[in-house]
Amino acid sequence: MTDQQRGPAGAIHDIGYRHYDGPRLGPAYIRRALFLETLRGAFGLGRSARSKVMPLLLLAVMVLPALVVTVVTSYIGFDTLPLGYTEYVVTLQVVVTVFLGAQSPVVMSRDLRFRVAPLYFSRPLSRSQYVQAKYAGMVAALVVLMGLPLTLLLAGALLSKLPLDEQLPDYLRAMAGVLVFAFVLAGIGLVIAALTPRRGVGVAAVVGVLLVLSGIQATVRALAGELGNDTFTGYAGLLSPYPLVDGVTAGVFGADSSFGEGPPGALGALVFTAVAVLLVVVCYVVLLARYRKALS
Amino acid sequence: MLIQTHDLTMQFGQVTAVSALSIDVSTGVTGLVGANGAGKSTLLKILLGLLPATKGSAHVLGLDVTTDGPAIRELVGYMPEHDCLPPDVSATEFVVHMGRMSGLPTTAARERAADILRHVGLYEERYRPMGGYSTGMRQRVKLAQALVHDPSLVLLDEPTNGLDPAGRDDMLALIQRIGTEFGISVIVTSHLLGELERVCDGLVVIDGGRLLRHSTTASVTAQTPMVTVEVDGEPTALQARLADAGVAARVDGKLLTVDVGDDTAYDLVRDVVAELDLGLVRLERQRHHMTEIFSSPGPRDD
Structure with a gap:
């Protein structure tokens, strides 16, 4: 292949090779760049049009009820929002679960399935920094998914002339809850996705695991309710991530539980928080272990 | 000295992938030749600081692979043997991202990516998702991502794999240009001795993780009258x-x-x-073909 045979572009080709003598930024910059790339990728930005459909559709579905609630509130003139901040995510948990199922493999399994991971590890970034960037990217994507409608809800409430001092505390509680949701769900989603690199399997596995946990939780809760054991009913929430985080939001931040029975007392709040933190730590450690092996 | 290894040994359980390897490689294009499973890829991973060697030492660009891994990886490019391209992004997006992953600021990464994709011979198609690329184009993108951060050394693992004869010639010509015009030292592996002799200044032949022959191509091929x-x-x-x-x-x-x-x-x-x-x-000067190296092997004891 000579440049001449290449047609018009050959003229540009002849500039010759230019060396790069600009700055080479360190691992902190690279980790931040990977974090942003992960966040963008989770919504299909910078990918093909087909990759954008699913995440943006789910984001729209997530935001739509907030818009409807806002419009109805201002039109009819309710003095409280018909769908509260802290129950919003739990009410729409199916959407969050599907998003997590659809996008965790995009964030995590993709690099394994197409064997891109060795390219990262042949660069200055360490494996733990890679995992941190991916985890943080997924957390941020979930915060956007859940936080955006809540923020719209707050804006709508204020536009409907509902008093700020009544709205803000619940909004902040819900946003704190969103953060905990994002850490717990991202951890679960990424671990499952990292262990199931094959196409399609990851999606099914993430959604499946969350649905099964949710089912078990509901069954145990119903049984305990039948037996009239309120304490046990409360602790049943530990079995599934949604009531678990809802319990943390209720117990620690003082929101109303969306599952009827929250964690019983201060001890319950402590147990729920401890389990949530432990879950996040375990997920992180499992991810590190997954990438500790020489991948190539 | 570009690469120095001393008594380098790598064992995976019972299997010895690299055995007491001591080589000195100077700048230029160096071929690393051996049959499949001879330990070429393992050696590259050790040189990148990704695999800790069982025994012995190795230095790349004067840096110790056991302690200076990140510093080495900043200055070295690596093109793996296997496919490593996500199908749903364009070559431009991908190479820009990989440039940033090597520490280039975004604007610099964009410029470098555009430059290097042109150098490897990828034009309009670089804006299309890579899922639709031919093997030749994919190899070019893989090469581009290894060069995007203007490394001092690139490690190319079987870059001609899967290419047709014309594609091989293109790739070899490109490798030669990287060594001469770009001024970037190259370590290129292949299990085909013949194709490397045209582009390499030096040659390391390993078999079963052992050094069979270590020479400059000139000394192998130039002296025949x-x-x-x-x-x-x-x-x-x-x-x-x-x-x-x-x-x-x-x-x-x-x-x-x-x-x-x-x-x-x-x-x-x-x-x-x-x-x-x-x-x-x-009237053409005849060169010994490197294949003759294999017919006169050095010391081995298996």
Whole structure:
């Protein structure tokens, strides 16, 4: 292949090779760049049009009820929002679960399935920094998914002339809850996705695991309710991530539980928080272990 | 010195992938040749600081692979043997991202990506998702991502794998340009000895993780005092005249292989061809093919 045979572009080709003598930024910059790339990728930005459909559709579905609630509130003139901040995510948990199922493999399994991971590890970034960037990217994507409608809800409430001092505390509680949701769900989603690199399997596995946990939780809760054991009913929430985080939001931040029975007392709040933190730590450690092996 | 290893050994359980390897590689294009499973890829991973060696030491660009892994990986590019391209992003997006992953600021990464994609010969198609690329184009993108951060050294693992003969030639020409025009040292692996001899300045042959041969291509191929002569007409008359003058020559089909002890033999060939009124088509210095290295192996004990 000579440049001449290449047609018009050959003229540009002849500039010759230019060396790069600009700055080479360190691992902190690279980790931040990977974090942003992960966040963008989770919504299909910078990918093909087909990759954008699913995440943006789910984001729209997530935001739509907030818009409807806002419009109805201002039109009819309710003095409280018909769908509260802290129950919003739990009410729409199916959407969050599907998003997590659809996008965790995009964030995590993709690099394994197409064997891109060795390219990262042949660069200055360490494996733990890679995992941190991916985890943080997924957390941020979930915060956007859940936080955006809540923020719209707050804006709508204020536009409907509902008093700020009544709205803000619940909004902040819900946003704190969103953060905990994002850490717990991202951890679960990424671990499952990292262990199931094959196409399609990851999606099914993430959604499946969350649905099964949710089912078990509901069954145990119903049984305990039948037996009239309120304490046990409360602790049943530990079995599934949604009531678990809802319990943390209720117990620690003082929101109303969306599952009827929250964690019983201060001890319950402590147990729920401890389990949530432990879950996040375990997920992180499992991810590190997954990438500790020489991948190539 | 570009790469220095001393007594480098890598064991995976019972399997010894690299065994007491001591080599010094200087700048330029160096071929790393060995059969499949000879330990080439393992050696590259050790040099990148990704695999800790069981025993021995290795230095790349003066940096110790065990302690300076990140610093080495900042200055070295790596093109893996396997496919490593996500299908749903364009080559431009991908190479820009990989540039940033090597620490380039975004604007610099964009410029470098555009430059390097042009150098590897990817034009309009670089804006399309890579899922639709041919093997040749994919190899070019893989090469581009290894070069995007302007490394001092690139490690290319089987870059001609899966390419047709024309694609191989393109890739080899590109590798040669990287070594000469770009001024980037290259370590290129292959299980085919023949294709590397055209582009490499030096050669390391390993087998079963052991060093078989370590030499510069020049020393292997340049010293042979043989010249191939192709003439328009029967070479036998030429052979006879050369033999009269005391120069041994061997007829090989339409070609004549001449032993040239010293430079006067060239003049003799020219004069005789002129006297016989034959058309001189070609007078080419004959190089030993590297394949002969394998037929005269060094010490081994298996």
